[in-house]
Amino acid sequence: MNHSEPPPVVALRAAGMVFGNGVRALAPTDLAIGAGEFVSLIGPSGCGKSTLLKLVAQLHEPTDGRIAWWGRDVRRVGEAGRRLAFVFQDPTLMPWADVATNVRLPLDLARVPRGEASERVVAALRQVGLADRHAERPHRLSGGMRMRVSIARALVTDPDLLLMDEPFGALDEFTRNRLDEDLLALAADRQLTTLFVTHSIGEAAFLSSRVLVMAAAPGRIVAEYRIEQPPHDAATRLDERYAEHCRCLSRLLHEASGGVGGRA
Ligand SMILES: Nc1ncnc2c1ncn2[C@@H]1O[C@H](COP(=O)(O)OP(=O)(O)OP(=O)(O)O)[C@@H](O)[C@H]1O
Ligand SMILES: [Mg+2]
Numbered sequence: 001m002n003h004s005e006p007p008p009v010v011a012l013r014a015a016g017m018v019f020g021n022g023v024r025a026l027a028p029t030d031l032a033i034g035a036g037e038f039v040s041l042i043g044p045s046g047c048g049k050s051t052l053l054k055l056v057a058q059l060h061e062p063t064d065g066r067i068a069w070w071g072r073d074v075r076r077v078g079e080a081g082r083r084l085a086f087v088f089q090d091p092t093l094m095p096w097a098d099v100a101t102n103v104r105l106p107l108d109l110a111r112v113p114r115g116e117a118s119e120r121v122v123a124a125l126r127q128v129g130l131a132d133r134h135a136e137r138p139h140r141l142s143g144g145m146r147m148r149v150s151i152a153r154a155l156v157t158d159p160d161l162l163l164m165d166e167p168f169g170a171l172d173e174f175t176r177n178r179l180d181e182d183l184l185a186l187a188a189d190r191q192l193t194t195l196f197v198t199h200s201i202g203e204a205a206f207l208s209s210r211v212l213v214m215a216a217a218p219g220r221i222v223a224e225y226r227i228e229q230p231p232h233d234a235a236t237r238l239d240e241r242y243a244e245h246c247r248c249l250s251r252l253l254h255e256a257s258g259g260v261g262g263r264a
Pocket of ligand 2: 049050051165
């Protein structure tokens with residue numbers, strides 16, 4: 001057996017981004033995320049959270065430095081080596097297609113044979129608690145259910161790395177809490193590594209093993225907060241340690257925002 005450390009799932013090596021209009025969205029940043037970590041990004045609007053996620057997903061090419069997945073330069077890993085899935089705030093479902101067809105989309109694009117694809121769709125829908133809604137059209141579902149479909153569509157490709165950009169930001173707090181609990185269970189069950197953007201301190205404190213606090217102009221990581229990971233469930237939110245994590249993160253976020261109150 002090789003006892004050397006496994007490579008991080010994702011590594012940013014002085015990776016940064018200046019857009020064509022001259023905006024420096026992300027200062028050169030070093031970051032390594034290990035297998036099984038649940039890392040959240042919080043910070044004021046415009047501090048580069050989505051940019052960082054898109055760099056990791058290779059939706060943007062960094063203008064500084066480089067990014068490695070599983071220890072290999074992303075440019076050399078290629079499409080076949082992609083083991084990541086991206087979930088956005090908007091579930092972006094095809095309104096004319098039923099739930100199962102929406103979830104099957106990435107498999108159809110990858111030309112996975114019909115029988116195998118159907119089995120994987122059923123399994124993914126079961127995991128998000130929507131097995132009985134497979135024939136429904138999206139407009140007949142609640143916002144929370146539509147987001148579950150979006151998560152099933154991400155899981156159906158069996159990713160190792162899940163990138164989520166404010167996935168539950170548009171949902172009411174009750175639904176969001178429920179989805180957070182289910183997401184944690186899923187991430188543990190599937191041994192996912194997750195990079196998660198949120199505006200909610202409570203959500204970051206509930207989900208994360210590590211929270212990165214970012215500041216704007218230029219976008220950069222200014223603080224890192226680690227959270228020991230007890231088994232999380234709804235009761236965690238009543239825990240005094242959870243309240244303490246929320247307080248610490250509030251303070252860090254306040255400092256990252258310039259330490260002044262007032263306008264967002
Ligand atoms: N495609 C683009 N072209 C030019 N500038 C961009 C582009 N995308 C983002 N920016 C700029 O980069 C900076 C970071 O944007 P980004 O979307 O990463 O912030 P964010 O932290 O995700 O904000 P929010 O919390 O509002 O979603 C902002 O100043 C933004 O205007
Ligand atoms: Mg954003």
